[in-house]
Amino acid sequence: MIKANNPALKSWIEIEKDSDFPIQNLPFGIFKREGKLPRVGVAIGGYVLDLAEVALGGYLRELHVNLQIFENNHLNQVIAMGKEKCRQLRQTLSELLEAGNPELRDHPDRQKRMLHKMSDVQMLLPVRIGDYTDFYSSIDHATNIGKMLRDPANALLPNWKHLPVGYHGRSSSICISGHSFHRPKGQSKPPDSDQPVFGPTKALDFELETAFIIGQSTAMGESVTTAQADHYIFGIVLFNDWSARDLQAWEYVPLGPFLAKNFASTISPWIVTLDALEPFRVPGYKQEPEVLPYLKYTGDKNLDIKLEVLIKPERGEPCAVTRSNYRYMYWTMEQQLAHHTCNGCNINVGDMMASGTISGPTPDSFGSMMELTWRGSNPLKLSDGTERKYINDGDTVIIKGYSEKNGVRIGFGECKAKVLPATTI
Numbered sequence: 001m002i003k004a005n006n007p008a009l010k011s012w013i014e015i016e017k018d019s020d021f022p023i024q025n026l027p028f029g030i031f032k033r034e035g036k037l038p039r040v041g042v043a044i045g046g047y048v049l050d051l052a053e054v055a056l057g058g059y060l061r062e063l064h065v066n067l068q069i070f071e072n073n074h075l076n077q078v079i080a081m082g083k084e085k086c087r088q089l090r091q092t093l094s095e096l097l098e099a100g101n102p103e104l105r106d107h108p109d110r111q112k113r114m115l116h117k118m119s120d121v122q123m124l125l126p127v128r129i130g131d132y133t134d135f136y137s138s139i140d141h142a143t144n145i146g147k148m149l150r151d152p153a154n155a156l157l158p159n160w161k162h163l164p165v166g167y168h169g170r171s172s173s174i175c176i177s178g179h180s181f182h183r184p185k186g187q188s189k190p191p192d193s194d195q196p197v198f199g200p201t202k203a204l205d206f207e208l209e210t211a212f213i214i215g216q217s218t219a220m221g222e223s224v225t226t227a228q229a230d231h232y233i234f235g236i237v238l239f240n241d242w243s244a245r246d247l248q249a250w251e252y253v254p255l256g257p258f259l260a261k262n263f264a265s266t267i268s269p270w271i272v273t274l275d276a277l278e279p280f281r282v283p284g285y286k287q288e289p290e291v292l293p294y295l296k297y298t299g300d301k302n303l304d305i306k307l308e309v310l311i312k313p314e315r316g317e318p319c320a321v322t323r324s325n326y327r328y329m330y331w332t333m334e335q336q337l338a339h340h341t342c343n344g345c346n347i348n349v350g351d352m353m354a355s356g357t358i359s360g361p362t363p364d365s366f367g368s369m370m371e372l373t374w375r376g377s378n379p380l381k382l383s384d385g386t387e388r389k390y391i392n393d394g395d396t397v398i399i400k401g402y403s404e405k406n407g408v409r410i411g412f413g414e415c416k417a418k419v420l421p422a423t424t425i
């Protein structure tokens with residue numbers, strides 16, 4: 001077991017029982033205090049541990065790295081230290097925060113410098129994202145979409161069980177939780193018209209996803225095996241792949257998603273390390289037919305992460321509309337990465353690879369409005385009495401997620417964004 005994951009560990013910082021950030025988590029992010037420059041931080045309970053201050057205090061000497069990597073507006077240089085040093089960093093922080101360690105516990109002056117209340121900081125995008133890829137790896141999602149758009153009897157296309165299908169997305173519009181964006185406009189072809197029209201989307205949807213962050217670069221021509229893949233994955237965030245279904249239906253043939261996807265995506269601010277999620281590994285989906293040798297893997301490579309989506313109307317309380325779990329994924333992250341690099345495509349630290357919509361097997365666990373309302377034919381009723389086929393202007397969509405076992409809850413915080421009306425110009 002990784003030492004920092006020990007369920008018996010307690011911190012001298014008081015942490016609420018249902019907090020996403022106990023001492024066993026220690027996820028990494030970028031925070032900013034008013035009037036100060038952005039810095040690298042680690043979440044602990046309701047606080048952010050300021051790693052630049054921890055380094056200035058002399059506690060990170062054994063890492064032998066330039067302290068400036070903690071005074072950055074991105075985590076790329078910290079991640080680029082490599083898996084071993086990142087593991088060592090997490091272990092050092094775990095020891096500093098552990099109940100028996102007086103170094104910070106008994107020194108309020110040091111705590112004042114190194115700990116900031118979460119409510120006093122603004123979170124920024126945690127990484128400079130180079131390339132972004134989105135997969136399509138939940139079998140229930142792919143089956144639902146196939147049933148609705150193609151042939152209910154042959155919902156999955158012939159390639160689906162042989163390779164993790166994906167597309168290259170756009171990183172410029174990936175935003176940090178808490179942002180808002182205008183309803184996108186574009187071209188669609190209404191079913192009752194033989195000509196396309198231009199205007200705001202009438203079918204704005206969320207996609208419940210997670211995304212993993214690449215922790216080590218490869219050279220062109222190099223391939224990562226499923227056995228090596230974990231070494232190349234730094235950690236995971238929650239991800240909302242906003243989608244305009246009417247635009248998508250018209251534009252996607254024959255090259256796949258384009259403007260229906262690239263107007264906005266939202267991620268949660270804290271990158272939960274793959275190390276912290278190790279205790280929540282579960283067996284992977286049984287894959288039949290057998291996959292090609294380069295996609296085979298051994299061990300428990302799926303993850304038990306409980307996922308939830310809530311819609312908060314402009315004037316209303318958040319209402320849960322679906323509950324799913326990462327474990328419903330057919331393809332594992334390790335297989336996705338092995339497939340992505342099998343042709344020699346190089347990857348870089350900070351690249352982001354999203355899971356694809358994570359739907360469960362039951363209608364209350366589907367990961368998008370398109371599935372939950374079956375293309376609008378079965379609207380959802382929210383707690384304020386209003387109905388939704390898709391997402392309305394003024395709605396805030398919130399994704400939450402956590403793993404829990406042996407009394408330890410490893411959470412992701414929130415991934416939320418608000419939809420504003422389309423601009424008139």
Ligand code: MN
Nearest residue numbers: 207241356357
């Ligand atoms: Mn997607």
